[in-house]
Amino acid sequence: DTGVSQDPRHKITKRGQNVTFRCDPISEHNRLYWYRQTLGQGPEFLTYFQNEAQLEKSRLLSDRFSAERPKGSFSTLEIQRTEQGDSAMYLCASSFYGSNEQFFGPGTRLTVL
Amino acid sequence: AQTVTQSQPEMSVQEAETVTLSCTYDTSENNYYLFWYKQPPSRQMILVIRQEAYKQQNATENRFSVNFQKAAKSFSLKISDSQLGDTAMYFCASRFGNEKLTFGTGTRLTIIP
Numbered sequence: 001d002t003g004v005s006q007d008p009r010h011k012i013t014k015r016g017q018n019v020t021f022r023c024d025p026i027s028e029h030n031r032l033y034w035y036r037q038t039l040g041q042g043p044e045f046l047t048y049f050q051n052e053a054q055l056e057k058s059r060l061l062s063d064r065f066s067a068e069r070p071k072g073s074f075s076t077l078e079i080q081r082t083e084q085g086d087s088a089m090y091l092c093a094s095s096f097y098g099s100n101e102q103f104f105g106p107g108t109r110l111t112v113l
Numbered sequence: 114a115q116t117v118t119q120s121q122p123e124m125s126v127q128e129a130e131t132v133t134l135s136c137t138y139d140t141s142e143n144n145y146y147l148f149w150y151k152q153p154p155s156r157q158m159i160l161v162i163r164q165e166a167y168k169q170q171n172a173t174e175n176r177f178s179v180n181f182q183k184a185a186k187s188f189s190l191k192i193s194d195s196q197l198g199d200t201a202m203y204f205c206a207s208r209f210g211n212e213k214l215t216f217g218t219g220t221r222l223t224i225i226p
Contacts, residue, residue, distance in 0.1 A: 003157075033213070100163055105157060
C-alpha cells in the first residue's frame with residue numbers, strides 16, 4: 001500500500017500523559033499536513049511542512065503540541081500533558097508542492113481519560 | 114474570516130436517485146479552490162471532486178458534479194444514480210489562497226436500498 005499511513009490507529013491515555021503519533025506520507029510528497037477532527041465536526045488545520053520546514057501553525061496548536069519532520073519524510077506530532085479536550089481524530093495528509101489534492105491517512109483516534 | 118458552511122447535517126435518499134448536498138463559503142480572496150471530500154465509515158477521507166474558482170465551467174467526475182455559483186459563494190455537489198457505496202460523510206472544503214484546507218461541518222449521507 002503506497003498511501004499515507006499513520007501509527008497508531010488508536011491511542012487511549014490518561015490525562016497528563018504525553019503521546020506521540022507518527023505519519024508516513026506518500027513517498028516523494030514534499031508537503032505534509034496535520035489536522036484535528038472532533039466528533040461531529042470537520043477537520044481543522046493544525047500545521048504543515050514543506051520538506052523539513054514547518055511553514056504554518058494554527059493558533060489551535062498550543063504550547064503542549066509540537067510537530068516535527070526531521071528529514072522531510074515522516075512526521076511526528078507530540079502532545080504533552082494531555083487533557084480530555086485533546087480527545088479527537090488526528091489526521092495527516094500529504095501532497096506535491098503545487099498540487100491541489102491532499103491525500104489523507106486513516107487517522108489516529110486519541111482518547112484521553 | 115474565511116468560512117465554509119454546510120447546513121444539512123444529515124440526508125438520505127433511495128438508491129439510484131439523485132441527491133444534492135449544499136455548501137456555502139465566505140472569502141475575500143479572488144483565487145481559491147473548492148473541494149468535496151468523502152469520508153466513509155471508519156475509512157479515510159478521499160477527494161471526490163474539485164473546482165478552481167477562476168473556471169466558470171462546473172466540474173464533473175462520472176456521477177458527481179458541482180454547481181458552482183461564484184457570486185453567491187455557493188458550491189453544491191450533485192450525486193446522480195446514487196449507490197450504496199456513496200453512504201458516507203461528505204465534507205465541503207476550500208483552499209483560500211494558502212495551503213491549508215478549511216472544512217465545513219459535514220453532511221452525513223445515507224443511501225437506502
